[in-house]
Amino acid sequence: MPRHLDKLLDPNALAAYALQDVDSVQGMFQSGAVSVLWSAMELQDEYGISGDVAEIGVHHGKLLIMLCLGLNLGERAIAVEIFGNPPGSNSAGKEQFLANMARFGIGTENFELFMADSTLITSADWQSMTGGNVRLFSVDGDHSKEAVLSDLALAEKAINAEGLIIADDLFNPWYPTVTEAIYDYFKGDPKDLQPVAFIAANGPVETGASKLLIARAPMAGRYKSGLKLLNQDNLKHCDPFAGFKDVPSFYFEGLPSKRPLDDAMRDILNDIATPS
Ligand SMILES: C[S@@+](CC[C@H](N)C(=O)[O-])C[C@H]1O[C@@H](n2cnc3c(N)ncnc32)[C@H](O)[C@@H]1O
Numbered sequence: 692m693p694r695h696l697d698k699l700l701d702p703n704a705l706a707a708y709a710l711q712d713v714d715s716v717q718g719m720f721q722s723g724a725v726s727v728l729w730s731a732m733e734l735q736d737e738y739g740i741s742g743d744v745a746e747i748g749v750h751h752g753k754l755l756i757m758l759c760l761g762l763n764l765g766e767r768a769i770a771v772e773i774f775g776n777p778p779g780s781n782s783a784g785k786e787q788f789l790a791n792m793a794r795f796g797i798g799t800e801n802f803e804l805f806m807a808d809s810t811l812i813t814s815a816d817w818q819s820m821t822g823g824n825v826r827l828f829s830v831d832g833d834h835s836k837e838a839v840l841s842d843l844a845l846a847e848k849a850i851n852a853e854g855l856i857i858a859d860d861l862f863n864p865w866y867p868t869v870t871e872a873i874y875d876y877f878k879g880d881p882k883d884l885q886p887v888a889f890i891a892a893n894g895p896v897e898t899g900a901s902k903l904l905i906a907r908a909p910m911a912g913r914y915k916s917g918l919k920l921l922n923q924d925n926l927k928h929c930d931p932f933a934g935f936k937d938v939p940s941f942y943f944e945g946l947p948s949k950r951p952l953d954d955a956m957r958d959i960l961n962d963i964a965t966p967s
Pocket residue numbers: 717718719720747748749750751752753754755771772773774775807808809810831832833834838
């Protein structure tokens with residue numbers, strides 16, 4: 692039986708943000724990514740997955756706010772953002788981020804901001820700074836190949852057994868180094884992580900780009916089944932990638948959308964998404 696978790700904030704705020712309020716925050720987060728992340732967050736609740744949420748490269752908080760609005764009691768958000776070079780020199784960016792978090796009712800007790808260059812944070816640092824129990828980790832900081840590999844390695848250690856990594860900008864022509872890094876990441880030393888879903892870009896490149904969801908192998912099938920069910924109308928095809936079979940690709944033409952996770956859907960999910 693799924694363990695239903697109690698929301699930290701207004702339980703309707705996540706849907707309101709996904710459907711409307713997200714447009715009021717400047718940043719890079721397109722409607723296709725909103726739709727699939729919204730589904731992934733519902734699936735985590737349904738599967739009883741708990742832990743913190745985290746993002747490297749929060750900018751003004753457009754994506755992180757959505758993760759925060761899905762927090763459950765006892766969870767918090769971890770934000771890593773350099774805010775200029777030297778770190779913190781973009782004080783206007785930091786102020787805008789903090790104002791946006793406050794505007795959505797996310798109190799300072801609900802998140803921790805590390806104003807730092809993420810590539811200088813080791814896994815041991817992360818563990819002692821945060822406790823290292825993350826269920827959703829967005830990697831969207833420095834887009835150089837070395838930095839993406841470093842941030843992915845940090846995320847890999849930080850997520851818990853059932854956690855999900857959101858890797859930004861795969862296949863974004865503005866950042867070929869990100870594609871190179873993610874491909875090399877999977878082609879390098881064997882790891883227990885697998886690609887779970889591609890979310891295709893669906894807007895001008897200034898508004899964001901495609902994303903890849905990644906999970907540990909024992910959870911990958913459950914996430915794939917759930918995402919295909921909740922986003923069936925926008926599932927385009929499944930392809931092999933970097934040696935992994937059947938990675939679903941989602942593409943959304945318009946506004947954020949997903950099927951509701953109602954009792955009928957729950958029955959189907961219980962049938963198809965049993966643990967591997
Ligand atoms: C594409 S933006 C992120 C967009 C954001 N995720 C959103 O929801 O709109 C990339 C962010 O990464 C930050 N950044 C770049 N290099 C970084 C580093 N080494 N460590 C931490 N943050 C970094 C930038 O300051 C910038 O705000």
